[in-house]
Amino acid sequence: MxxxxxxxxxxxxxxxxxxxxxxxxxxxxxxxxxxxxxxxxxxxxxxxxxxxxxxxxxxxxxxxxxxxxxxxxxxxxxxxxxxxxxxxxxxxxxxxxxxxxxxxxxxxxxxxxxxxxKILTKYEQILIHNNNLTEEREQIFTKNKKLIEDKEHFLIMNNNLTAEREQIKNKIDELQCVLYEQDQRSDNFKWIYYNFSFYYISSEMKSWSDSRQDCRQRRADLVIINSKEEQEFLQKVAGNDHFWIGLSKTAGVWKWIDGTTITKGYWRYQYSSSYSDYCALMTSSGWEVYPCWNYYVKKYICKRTILKSA
Structure with missing residues (x-):
């Protein structure tokens, strides 16, 4: 078993x-x-x-x-x-x-x-890139806004300049008409335009004080020279003649007719200081000193400024 x-x-x-x-x-x-x-x-x-x-x-x-x-x-x-x-x-x-x-x-x-x-790192990079793009977008938007504002400002300035140009043109046309009428009344009168100013070149001879009075009657005054370019222009206009200008000496100081003291002179010769009353003449070579007494007569130049040059 x-x-x-x-x-x-x-x-x-x-x-x-x-x-x-x-x-x-x-x-x-x-x-x-x-x-x-x-x-x-x-x-x-x-x-x-x-x-x-x-x-x-x-x-x-x-x-x-x-x-x-x-x-x-x-x-x-x-x-x-x-x-x-x-x-x-x-x-x-x-x-x-x-x-x-x-x-x-x-x-x-x-x-x-x-x-x-890796995904987290890539996500962070995407976030940083997105932030950079957002900042660049804001900068571009700001620049674009500034450009638009500048454009509007320039348009306004252009419109203003256009309006001023039209006004100046109208004034010049009006003044040319007045000067043309004066030229028509006498062949001895002559106006010349230069750098926003009109210059009256006289053909008759007067004393310095009478010359200034005549300029005022013509809504002008004896010429005040403000630059070297204007001096050279008037020297060419003077040619071989002598013309009174708005410069005189009182108490030994040379001053323009508006009261300002000259800072730079364009003298033809060097003159000694004197307390006698003298006036300046424009010639083709520069300024000359001449007595201002009434019996000394010369031609003269008047100036009417319609707008100050820039």
Missing amino acids: NNVKRSEIAEVIYDDVMLMTETVEMDRGERVEMMVDIYDSADTVRYHDLRTNTERHQPLQHTGSVSVKNRKHRAVEVCLCLVCVLLLTAVMMLCVYFTTERNQLLNHNNYLTAERQ
Whole structure:
């Protein structure tokens, strides 16, 4: 009876080994179930081994039966060793599998972390670039607004200058008409235009005071020279004649008829200081000194300014 039981146990272990071999390629869940069955079979084998050892202490009845028992015991031991090897292999495979899965998960997590960092860095760069574009847009908008304001200002200035030009043109036309009428009344009168001023070049001779009075009657006055260019222009006009200008000396000081003291003179000769009353004459070579007494007569130049030059 014991031999029958042992045969059944060996068959069970053999079937378990075969099942273990067939389930090596199964999925993880089936492997776990197979391991539980193997452990149950191992417990059953240990139980039968205990019973076998107990029976060994009993006196043997037959020598042939002992040899058979030894061979069966060896078969059981071999099967148990094989089961242990298979269990160890299964555990190692599971360890390798889980270690590989863990490493893959760690690598994938590191990869995702690196990708996330790249995305965050790119997002920050985009935000910085967007802020720079916003600032540039504000600067361009401000410049454009300033250009529009400047354009409007220039348009207003242009309109004002156009209106002033029209007014000046009208004044010049009006003054030219008046001067033309005066020229028509006497062939001896002559007006010349230069740099927003009209100059009356007389052909008759008068004293300095009478010359100034005549200029005032013509809504002008004896010429006051304000620049080197004007001096050169009047020197060309004078030619070979001498003309009174609005410059005289009183108490040793040369002054223009508006009361200002000369800062720069265009004298033909250098004269010594004197407290006598003298007046200046315009010639083609510069100014000359001449007495202002009433019996000294010369031609004269009157000036009427319509607008101050820029």
